[in-house]
Structures are given as structure tokens and as C-alpha cells.
Amino acid sequence: MLEDEFGREVSGVRVSLTDRCNFDCVYCHNEGLGDTRGPMDPQDDELSTDTVVRFLEVAREYGVEAVKFTGGEPMLRDDLEEIVRRAPDDMAVSMTTNGTFLPGRAEALVDAGLERVNVSQDALDADAFAELTQSGAYERVLEGVEAALDAGLAPVKLNMVVFEPTAGYVPGMVDHVAANDGLQLQLIEYMPELAGHPEWAIDIQRVHDWLEDRADHVETREMHDRKRYFVSSDAETAEAAQTAATDGGVRAGDGLGMVEIVDPVGNAEFCANCHRVRLAHDGYLKGCLNRNDDLVAIGETKAAMRDAFEKTVAERVPYYGEYLVEDDEGGWTMNEAYLDSKGDRTPYEYADE
Template identity: 85%
Template sequence: MLEDEFGREVTGVRVSLTDRCNFDCVYCHNEGLGDTRGPMDPQDDELGTDAVVRFLEVAHDFGVGAVKFTGGEPMLRDDLEAIVRRTPDDMAVSMTTNGTFLPGRAEGLVDAGLDRVNVSQDALDAEAFAELTQSGAYDRVLEGVEAALDAGLAPVKLNMVVFEPTAGYVPGMVDHVAENDGLQLQLIEYMPELAGHPEWAVDIQRVHDWLEAQADHVETRAMHDRKRYFVSSEAAARAENGTVAAADGGGDAAGLGMVEIVDPVGNADFCANCHRVRLTHDGYLKGCLNRNDDLVAIGETKASMREAFRTTVAERVPYYGEYMIEEDGEWTFNEAYRDSEGDRTPYEYSKDD
């Protein structure tokens, strides 16, 4: 297992299979690459089935035990089931999707070896959902969640980005997972450095405080110092006016929903415990979601992929607290990581390596 100079072993990989998506979410950062969405047809720069599998075999050889398939929308890949089936047997396989293609395919993905699924769902109202995603697929997403549950993928984790347009929907989403067995909620802190619109950012601590007030009990995961709040449906429903700032005490209803917050900004433990690298849809490894100046081309052979993996891990830097440092309440670039020629260009390996 490879370890970077900060003592972090790389135990997982995120593999973006495409940057195509049938949604146009207003907060999309496309795995940190920016808004590169385009035609729905397969693109020439997407890694082929064999290349993805070859990379996973290399990662497995380095002791990586988990892969998460992402996009864009990974289910736009017709070969997704084949990729999942050919993933090394003892690697845990998960996927993040918008859920619209799960009806009719969830069972086949489970048969191929899919273990878990995250479904992006930012609202419980079709009109609000359409405004956020620029799609009219709300009912299809709900069908996708049900298809995942029916296929045995429980718990299905719903991903919700928390920013100004969605903050008022948090109590309803918490109530939703409390009332429905098999669902969990993952609230994701909005990062304007990736998606722009800094005016949309909210103080994520407010959400923590609100959940703490509602929770029947709270657990803390050592990794990332991430809290899990177990909230009854009645407690969540007592939030006045549907805002995260207005609720009072807890509740004692039987149903409990598990809610977790992903909050990397200002959470020193988050980057310090990051144990994954990312593969872009077009064949570059990156050591951090927030960075694109550390891209390393994987090439086509296992030899070039191994070298790219080693290079990526060796040059990993925690984004918050190392690559970006906080000065006078502001995050600024650490000049120690700027090379002598200014911005770095991606490493390139010959296709024949």
C-alpha cells in the first residue's frame, strides 16, 4: 500500500467514467474539473472499458480496497455493468449517480458486484428540484431510489449539497430519511472555490448546530472528525418555516434518520485523513479534488499506470492547511507549492510506456 509524505495510505480511488450528464445542476463542479459538460454521445477522450479495468487492477496491486464510480453521470456508460463485473473481486464497489437510470439496471449492477450507491437528491419538491438540476426528472429519481432499495442496495445514501438555494430544504430531507427505512442523508458543504458563486455558501456550522439540537444521539467517526446525527422524524418536522436556523429541541419518535455532514473547509481532520486519489474520465490521476495542477496521465499500459500512481501519491498535499493556508480568516495559496515557472502543467507519459 502506498503512503504519501504526510503518512496517509491510499486505500480508495474515485473513478470518473464520463463528464457527460443528463442534468445541469447549478452547483456542479464535475469532480473538480469545472463545467465541461457537452454532448450526450460517448466522447473519444473517455477511457475505454479495458483501460478502466487495467487501472483498477493496478490500484488493487497497490493495496487499494475500494472504488467509487462517478461522473458526470456514470450510468450513461453502457459498459458500466461490465466494468463493475471486471473490478477485482475483493474491492468494494460503490457509485454516485443522479438515479435516473437505476430503474431497469439496479438489479443487474448488484449482480455484477455493486455494493453501495449514493443518489444525488437536493429537494423533495419537483419544482425546486427542476430549478436546481435544470431537469424534469424528479419522479424518475424517486423511482431510481426505490429500484436501488428493491435491488438490495440499502442503505441508499442521498447526497444533498447545502448552499443558499437548498438550506431551507434540509429539515424536510432529514424528516424524509427518518420516515423511510433504508435511506440515509449526506449533507455536502458547498465549496465555491470549485463551483463559483461565493455568495451561495452558508455557514455549515449552523447546520451542525441545528442537527445537534434535533438529534436523539450523535456519533463521531474518527476519520475526518465526521459527525453522524440520528434524528427522529418528529424532531425534524418541528423546524419552523423550513429553515435550519429555527428549530427547537429533540424528539422521541420511533423513526430515526442518519444524517452525516461532509465539511472539508476549515475541518483540519478532513484533508489530514484523506485516503483516496481520483481518476478523471480522460485518463489523468489527481491527488486532490480541489486541484488540477497535479494531473498525471496514466497512459495505456500497466507500467505507465503504476508510475503515474506512484507519482500522484508521492506528490499528494493536503489542500486545506498545507496547499491552502488560512491567514487572517482567509484561505490563501501556500507559495511553497508554486514551481519556478508558475502554474504546473500535467505530467505526460508516452502511450508506449
């Protein structure tokens, strides 16, 4: 397994199969729907089926243990099942989706080897959902979640971006996962550096504090030092959770929901524990989600992909703590020493040998 100069092993990859999406979420940094007529062949600017599979085989050579397929909306690719099926047998495969295409495809994806799924759901009210996503697909998303559960993908993790327009919906979403076995909730801190609108950002610590009071039990994951909040649906379950905590056996399900917060903004510890690189839909590797000045083209051959992967890992640095450094006022500013050492950065192209 390769590691960068900060000792961070790269154990996972995120692969964006397309930047097309049938939603137009107000917080999304892509800003563009593209051709969304339904699942179709890879478009001209998207990685082919064979190229994606070839890259996964190379990543596995370097000890990468897991891949998460993302987009845009990855299910707009009609070769998704084939890609999942052809992924290395010992590589864990998951996906993030808006859920609208899960009905009718979830079972086939599980048969192909999909193990976990995250479904984006920012509200429990159809009108609020439509306003946030610019779509009328609320009922279809709910059907998608049920299809995933029926196909054996429990627990289904619901992704909710937390910012001013959604902050008021957090308690309802927490109650929702507490009352529905098979669901978990991932609250994702809004990142204005990617999407703009800094006025939409909220103090994520307020959400942590609220959950600390709401939860019946709190655990801390070693990776990212991330907390897990276990919440009950009723007093009887809460009492059972306290007993289980004493015995060291708390788990989600049976009326006990699990909530996590992903809070990368200004979080040097989060970046110091990042173990993923990202492959964009157009064939460029990124060492950091937040950057577009570290792009390396993977090419078409395995030899080129190996070179690209090694270069990307060797040059990746923590976004907070190295690419950005903390100033005297507690804010974050560009690390001029790092920028000067790199000079003018342009996407690195590998010849298709």
C-alpha cells in the first residue's frame, strides 16, 4: 500500500463515473445537469467501462481495498452493473447515489457485487426536497431507499448536507433513522470553498452539541476521530441502549439509529487521516477533493496508470495543515512556501503508451 510523505496510506479510491445528474441541488459545485434522459452508454468525455476496470485493477495492485462510485449521478451510466461485476473480487464496492434509479436496478447491482450504498436525502418533506434539489423526485428517492433495503444493502446510509436551508430539518431526519431499522444518517458539513455562498455555512459544532444531548450513546471512530451518535426512538429503547453501553454492546438497529457528522472544513485532523484519492469522470486523478491544481491524467494503459497513481500519492498533502495553514487569527490561508515549491501547476499528462 502506497503512502504519501505525511504517512497517510491510500487504502481507498473514489471514482466519479459522470458529472451528469438528474438533480440540480442548490449546494452542488458542479452546476449543470448534462444529458439526463436516463441510463446510457458512457459519453465522449467520460471514462470507458474498460478504462475504469483497468484503473481499479491497478489500484488493487497497490493495496487499495475499497472503491466508492460517485458522480454526478453514477446510475446514469448503464454499464454500472458491469463495472461493479468486473471490479477486483477482493475490493469492497460501494456507491453514492440520489436513489432515483435504484428501483429496478438495486437487486442487479447487489448480484454484481455492490456491498453498500449512500443515498442523498436532505429533507423529509416533498416541497422542501424539491426546493433543495430542483426536482420532483422525492417519492422516487423513497422508493429507491426501500429497493436498496429489499436488495439486502442495509444499512442504507442517508447523506444530508447541513447548511442554512436544511439545518431545521436535522431533528426530523435524526428521528427518522432512529425509528426505521436499516437506515443510518450521515450529516455532511457544507463546504463553501467548493460551492460558494459562504453565508449558507453554519457552525457545525452546534450540531455536534445538539446530538450529544440527543444521543443515548456516543462512540468515537478511530479514523478521522469521528463520533457516532446512537439515538433511540422511544424511552424503552433508550434504557436498553444505556444497558448495552454498560456492557459494551451498543449497535444500530432495533429502534436505535446511528448518526455521524462529516466535518472537514477547517479540520486539520480530518485531512491528516484522509486515505483516499479521487478519479474524476474525465480521467484525472486528484490527491484532494478540494483542489483542481493537482490533476494527473491516468492515460489508457496500465503502465501509465501506475505512473499516475504513484505520482498522485507522492504529491498529495493535507488540505488543512499544509496546502492551507492556520493564521494568527485562527483562519486558514494559502501556504505560500508550498505554492512556491511547486511553481506553476498544470494537469500532468501521461502518454498513452
